[in-house]
Amino acid sequence: MLVKDSVNKQTLQKLKEKLDKGLMPQWAVTDKDIYELERRQIFGKTWQFLGHESELKEPGSYVTRWIASDPVLLVKTNSGEIKAFLNSCTHRGAHLCTADFGKKKTFTCPYHGWSFNLEGELVGVVSGKKVYGEKMIKDEWGLRPIPKVGMYQGLIFASLDHQAMPLEDYLGDMKWYLDILLGRSDGGMEVRGVPQRWTAQANWKMTQENFASDPYHVQTNHRSTVELGISPSDPNFASYGHQIVLGNGHGLSIMTSATGKSPYKYQTLPESMWPMFQRNLSPEQNEIFSNATVFVGGMFPNLAFDSPVHGMEGEMINYLNLRIWRPLGPDKVEVWCWFLIDKAAPEEYKEKAYKSYVGSFGPSGTLEQDDTEVWARIIQVSDALMMEDKELSYNNVNNYLLGEDVFEPVENFPGPGVAYPSTYTDNLARSIQKRWFELISKGLLDEEEDSQ
Ligand code: FES
Ligand SMILES: [Fe+2]
Structure with a gap:
């Protein structure tokens, strides 16, 4: 038996047939029953990004976060360990800590x-024994720990699934690229300020796809940034370079220039830092990093990153932006957006980098607004009656055929993964969709087949 009548085996099979051909029915983007499958089988199972270690500076530092609909309290304990608890009181379930950080x-x-103390133990009960007598055993009423917590290069992740695979296995080959972005400098990266957050009318899959796998939109949707001189001056700048498919729904695009060499060596980070990069990274990682204009990609399901060069008062400046799309339903996301910069960068560069970030992404950013507008319009169209065509009788599907039959993987790319010789290809989008479908249909198609 399937859990939902409207997402039955036949519907899932039709969906799979279309996905295998690089076609995505639009009804599946915002369907309520599909969303319920996503909530349980994707957000309830995968590793989820919660924050960066630099946000928890001392014992007692905490931040409050969410894994989709589960509130999380992330704390640094007295021993310096990072722990995560369901942010809910074990008495009657009230939201325990309502501050963002402290x-x-x-x-x-x-x-x-x-x-409750930093270890999650219940340490104080109002009126204690006077009202509970001897029956209250405090040890039994500690906060509920989030089943798995892990860290890679300062990124803190957690999973609601006790059976989740080790974080490093989950990240797989993405680690090699994260090392470039996060491990290049002594002392790593630091978050400046607090994550900005806002809600947008959008579906989390479309926003993730936009960042992780769709440089094709840059040429049109962000054209004004080229004209303003705040993006690289070649209007096709986002097409040059490689798209790299890493499996498990992860991947990225690394943009260079028409010549294959970025005019912004090491993304304009100060020359005094280059020997440090050369020491901390392998020759292959240095080859990629020194020639990159932009790194943009995603870790399945909803963590995306962007490390661009962006114009700020006539100079091109680099920064790292991490973001999650927390789904608030099939047609709404809460965007959480972090600014990071190398701890070892000169203070003057860090300040320019923050201004460059604020002008490009985050709620005040030019590129952010370009994208947010389009995401909302996808949601509006999804309400159309003709989009409800689950039988696909009108062949009502979206196109993921970019680069098909045009680009073959390159053989000598210096990094891991399957690299295509252009960022204008849907290979990564299709790999994300494949992972998405595997998870939402897990147990449903097979169970039905077993019972036949
Ligand atoms: S719900 Fe927290 S003390 Fe009662
Ligand atoms: Fe964009």
Whole structure:
């Protein structure tokens, strides 16, 4: 039996047939039943990004985050360990800590005043034994830990699934590219400010796809940034370079220039830092990094990154932007957007980098606004009656055939993964969709087949 009548085996099989051909029915983007499958089988199972270690500076530092609909309290304990708990009081389930960040020794519930220490242990009960007698065993009422917590290059992840594979296996070959972005400098990266966040009318799959796998939109949708002189001056700049498919729904595009060499060596980071990059990275990683204009990509399901060069007062400046698309439903996302820069960068560069970020991404960013507008319009179109065609009788599908039969993988790319010789290809988008479908249909198609 399938859990949902409207997403039955036949529908899933039709969906799979279309996906295998590089076609995505639009009804599946915002379908409510598909969304419920995503919530449980994707967000309930995969590793989810919660924050960066530099956000938790000292014992007692905490931030509050979400894994889709699950509130998370992330704390640094007295021993320096990072722990994650369901941010819900074990008395009656009130949202325990409602601040975004801070530093505390204990967390006291606003409802009846129970308090918990940094290890999640219940340490205070209002009126204690007077009202609970001897029956209250505090040890039994600690906060519920998030089943898995892991860290890679300062990125903190967690999973709601006890059976989740080790984080490093989950990230796979993406680690090699994360090392370039996060491990190139002594001391790593630091988050400046707090993550900006806002809601957008959008579907999380479309926003992830936009960042992870769709440089093709840049030429048109962000054309004004070329004309303003805040993006590289060649209007086709986003097409040069490689798209790299890494499996497990991860991948990225690394843009260069028409000549294959970026005019912005090491993405304009100061020359004084270059020997450090050469020391911390392999020759292959240096070859890629020194010639890159932009790194943009994603880790399945909803963590995306962008490391561009962006014009700020006449100079091109680099920064790293991490972002998650927290789904609030099939047609709404809460965007969480972090600015990061090398801890070892000169202070003057860091300040320029932050201004460059604020002008390009985040709620005030030019490119952000270009994209947000289009995402909302996809949602509006998804409400059309003709989009409800689950039988696909009108062949109502979206096109993921970019680069098909045009680009073959290159053989001598210096990094891991399957690299295509242009960023204008849908190979990565299709690999993301494949992973998405594997997870949402897990157990559903097979179970049905077993019972036949
Ligand atoms: S719900 Fe937290 S103390 Fe009652
Ligand atoms: Fe964009």
